[in-house]
Amino acid sequence: MELFVYGTLRDPELVRDLTGSYFDRVPAVLHGYRRIEMPRRYPWIEEADADHAVEGVLLLGLDPPALTTIDTYECLGELYRRIEVEVSAGATLRRCFTYVGLRAALLSCVRG
Numbered sequence: 728m729e730l731f732v733y734g735t736l737r738d739p740e741l742v743r744d745l746t747g748s749y750f751d752r753v754p755a756v757l758h759g760y761r762r763i764e765m766p767r768r769y770p771w772i773e774e775a776d777a778d779h780a781v782e783g784v785l786l787l788g789l790d791p792p793a794l795t796t797i798d799t800y801e802c803l804g805e806l807y808r809r810i811e812v813e814v815s816a817g818a819t820l821r822r823c824f825t826y827v828g829l830r831a832a833l834l835s836c837v838r839g
Contacts, residue, residue: 728789728790728823728824730786730789730825731812731825732784732786733783733784733825734769737783737784739752750787752784752787754782754783754784754785754817755821756780756783757780757781758780759774759776759779759780760772760774760780761775769806771828772825772828773830801826807829808827809825810825812824
């Protein structure tokens with residue numbers, strides 16, 4: 728499995744601490760989405776027009792247990808949902824998963 732990450736999970740040491748493994752990685756760009764930054768909070772992405780793009784890293788070769796662990800770290804279903812997208816990695820387009828913010832939940836965290 729491949730996972731596009733654009734925030735804290737770009738740090739290979741954090742991914743290793745979470746999953747117990749290092750994964751190969753390549754730079755990647757997700758078009759049609761924008762990154763939202765909140766002070767002292769985790770970033771999230773949301774769908775946008777074609778002029779927007781998010782730079783990140785594509786993690787390669789994740790196994791199901793690693794993805795489950797990362798799902799837990801991302802508060803899957805509470806703060807983020809995992810979707811399938813297509814990213815540009817060099818000259819190739821690749822299908823992968825990424826996490827999209829659940830806007831209402833993330834905004835309530837900021838207010839709380």
